[in-house]
Amino acid sequence: MTITQMKYFVEVCKWKNITKASTSLCVSQPTITVSMKELEAETGLNLFKRDGKKISVTQEGEFLLSKIAAVLHSVEQLNYDIFDFVNTKNHIKLAIPVQVGSYLIPIILEEFKGRHPEISLEIVELGGMDSLQMVDQEEIDLAITIYEADYCSGLHYTKLFDSECCFCTNIDHPLATQKQVEVSDLVYEKLVMLQGGFFVNKMVYRAFEDAGIKPNLILRSAQLHTVKSLVNKKIASTFLMRETVLDDPKIVAIPFSNGLEIRAGIVTKRGRQIYSDVKKLIDFTREKFK
Numbered sequence: 360m361t362i363t364q365m366k367y368f369v370e371v372c373k374w375k376n377i378t379k380a381s382t383s384l385c386v387s388q389p390t391i392t393v394s395m396k397e398l399e400a401e402t403g404l405n406l407f408k409r410d411g412k413k414i415s416v417t418q419e420g421e422f423l424l425s426k427i428a429a430v431l432h433s434v435e436q437l438n439y440d441i442f443d444f445v446n447t448k449n450h451i452k453l454a455i456p457v458q459v460g461s462y463l464i465p466i467i468l469e470e471f472k473g474r475h476p477e478i479s480l481e482i483v484e485l486g487g488m489d490s491l492q493m494v495d496q497e498e499i500d501l502a503i504t505i506y507e508a509d510y511c512s513g514l515h516y517t518k519l520f521d522s523e524c525c526f527c528t529n530i531d532h533p534l535a536t537q538k539q540v541e542v543s544d545l546v547y548e549k550l551v552m553l554q555g556g557f558f559v560n561k562m563v564y565r566a567f568e569d570a571g572i573k574p575n576l577i578l579r580s581a582q583l584h585t586v587k588s589l590v591n592k593k594i595a596s597t598f599l600m601r602e603t604v605l606d607d608p609k610i611v612a613i614p615f616s617n618g619l620e621i622r623a624g625i626v627t628k629r630g631r632q633i634y635s636d637v638k639k640l641i642d643f644t645r646e647k648f649k
Contacts, residue, residue: 454490488556524619525612528596
């Protein structure tokens with residue numbers, strides 16, 4: 360017995376007429392007729408007395424009607440509870456890597472929270488690869504991150520903007536005036552890198568490997584502030600997304616000659632329902648990058 364059969368049966372009992380029931384349900388008369396015959400066959404009950412076009416409900420039909428009414432009420436309550444949960448979940452778990460987060464987290468905490476104070480946010484700063492892994496394992500709702508679209512087929516990617524990985528160094532560095540750099544220019548360069556599963560790191564290591572050069576890495580740091588501080592003090596240079604250093608007058612971002620392009624966007628689990636609070640954050644973020 361299906362929910363649809365139950366609803367048809369209730370309407371037929373209400374109108375005691377197939378035609379009126381079909382009109383009320385916006386369903387063809389033959390569909391309801393067949394459904395009622397199937398319901399009688401499945402239950403083994405004689406549900407109606409038929410006298411031409413006239414229909415009356417039998418005692419067995421009244422018994423079934425009382426049971427079905429309770430079931431349909433429970434189904435309606437369940438639908439209401441689910442709708443209420445989806446629209447009042449009001450909690451978002453998201454990951455943002457430090458390079459994107461340095462720009463976006465203050466905007467989210469100030470502007471988005473200002474618009475939606477009822478929504479609580481649980482933000483973790485992770486590298487892009489680590490973020491995507493958490494989304495794939497459904498440990499978080501979404502990631503706003505740098506990504507490679509073929510990293511995981513189980514994820515859905517919405518691009519926000521394109522950027523590039525740059526060699527970032529102090530404005531007084533000998534290479535600071537160059538419009539582009541080659542990996543071969545950086546053989547003896549002291550380097551500091553962000554520690555963790557960052558797609559930028561992956562791109563840089565691949566570029567050095569392709570050039571047959573080992574990077575002169577003096578420090579891996581989990582703190583963007585530490586990385587930029589070492590560049591500011593002329594102790595080392597680094598590799599970051601261009602936008603990460605735009606607000607720092609002492610650091611210049613020089614692109615690679617072969618162009619290490621970066622794609623940043625919103626990543627969610629493919630096939631997973633998006634709750635209303637998450638959709639609000641997604642819409643807000645897309646608005647900021649129009």
